[in-house]
Amino acid sequence: MSLAEMQAPIHRDEAAIAAVVEGLRATYGDRLSTSQAVREQHGHTTTWLKTQAPDAVVFAQSTEEVSDIVKRCAARKVPVIAFGAGSSLEGHVNAPGGGVCIDLSQMNAILEVNAEDLDCKVQAGVTRKQLNTDLRDSGLFFPIDPGADATIGGMTATRASGTNAVRYGTMKDAVLGLTVVTATGAVIHTGGRARKSSAGYDLTRLFVGSEGTLGIVTEITLKLFGQPEAISGGMCSFPSIKAACDAVIMTIQCGLPVARIELLDPLQVRACNIYSKLTLPEEPTLFLEFHGSESGVREQAETFGGIAEEFGGSEFRWATKAEDRTALWQARHDAYWASFTLRPGAKGVATDVCVPISRLADCVAETQRDLDENKLLATIVGHVGDGNFHVLVLVDEEDAGEVERAEAFVGRLNGRAIDFGGTCTGEHGIGQGKMKYMVKEHGPALDVMRAVKQALDPDRILNPGKILPEA
Structure with missing residues (x-):
């Protein structure tokens, strides 16, 4: 299934959509918008899937209003899509059949x-x-x-x-x-x-x-x-991705109550250095954070330092000052945007998978080889404490061959994760972008999901064209 097939248009009833929109306009006035800019913003996606805008956006302010809007859409079988902040990565808020988008941002009590x-x-x-x-x-x-x-x-x-x-x-x-x-x-x-x-x-x-x-x-x-009494955080670099992953596995197996443990590959570290003005060694790096008592977080940090040393890691530099930790974790949160400094003007193809922690090092290593062999520039970051990692491929959209290689890579990555006993998505969700992997991951169980959808939404008006590929 190609990107175009995943975004194939859903049947539209123009008269029904127009009638519903005009009825909603009469009730909600200025809280309904049909402007192109607002509609496109509510169909936007932060990945490479094409924007598919709804026909109208209504800003709801209560559960009762959401119920009213859905009832009107249901009466004429008009699609309805919920919208929060629009930060999802797999085309979750796109409207392939148009319809009404319900923006819930004003329901913020x-x-x-x-x-x-x-x-x-x-x-x-x-x-x-x-x-x-x-x-x-x-x-x-x-x-x-x-x-x-x-x-x-x-x-x-x-x-x-x-x-x-x-x-x-x-x-x-x-x-x-x-x-x-x-x-x-x-x-x-x-x-x-x-x-x-x-x-x-x-x-x-x-x-x-x-x-x-x-x-x-x-x-x-x-x-x-x-809120924990004390928090300590820090970073440690390693000679290889495998060494870093092995340190993570040992940390988890030892029962060390780590709150966060994040992996950045050397390319991602370089991007963070540029974007966040850091001077970290451009090597596989772990960011960690411990929560607990003053003595507890000190003991946990020291224990991890010993584990890191066993796997060839650098000295574990940790701090309890809030400003020092904040700078470190802000750099981690900005990793997505930082990656674009490596190739200005490129489009980001973001994807994530999750595997059992024991397979993490092998999966990341195979993924890096795959990227190198196909001449693709990509950064890797991971919530490696639970086996979840993200890949952001930086692609020139004007280069059809590169786009094709990137799409094929994403397919192999998802298949690899499933073959390793994992999943095609640890946290991004399915949306439109991951639908083609659902059959491989779930097999006959997908029919049960379809049965649930049919029972709860027989007219398929709720966020159509997402999660479930057609049988």
Whole structure:
């Protein structure tokens, strides 16, 4: 399946779309936009997939409004796509059949914080940075950190992960309950504030990661954590990718409670040095962070230093000053943008895979050989504590041969990860870009997913053309 086939247009009913848009305009006035700039911004994607804009964008302000919009779309079988911050990477918010985009960014209220129970309830448009700023004085924090300042609703929809996942888990671990608008416009509530339940099907986990194809998440109840007494962070370089990965494996096997452990390949380190004005050795490098008591983080850092030395690593330079750690982790979060300094004007083809940690070194090494053999310039970074790594291929879109080689490389990378017992995506999600790998990864189980989609959205109006390839 080519990129063009993945983005094949979905049947449009022009009269139905026009009628729905005009009806919504009468109700929502200035909060409905049909301007080209706004529509394209809500169909944009930060990867190489072509933008496919919706016919209209409505800025909803409540669950009741989302329900109303969906009911109107359902009545005429018009596609409806939820939009958070637009930071997803696989064409998740594209509108291949046009329709109505519901922008949830104005639904940004923190509804309740229950400090004693370590949980909170937020609207879908709340961003992770907004939430943590609000929680600062409570002594609590929300640890899921995908890098971008994504909305909590979007993070729930894509089952987001990030740098803290090795210790705190992913969105599937953090979400306790949801308010969801279904394909008929009905409002349902799943889960709750209890930390465990045996009552029926786990509908919460069904919607987490469904990318808006089964329902639109409008409110989320989240698990929170106490802010650690002390945090230490630092970096260590290694003679090879294998040595760095082996140090990670040993760290995890020893039970060291590392909060973050990130791998940068030499090319990515070079990019970070240029972009963030650092002077790190251009070698395979691990960034780490430990959370705990003052004595605990010191002991953890010293233990890791011994592990690094065993695998030929440099001296582990660590610091507890917030400003020093912030500079280091800001450079890591800016890695995507930093990569473009290596080839100005290039288009970035971003992809991620996840494998069992024991296969990580082999998978990364084979990936680097693949890139070299096909003369592709790419950086590699990874949340290697859980076997997840990202590749950003820098491509000249005007060079058809290079584009073809890059697309073929992405296919081999995803196949390789699945063959190693992993997955075609650890945290980016499927969207449009990863659909072609779903058959290889899931086999007959894909038919069960199709059955769920058919049961919950028989007219296929919710974010059509995503996740599930046609049978």
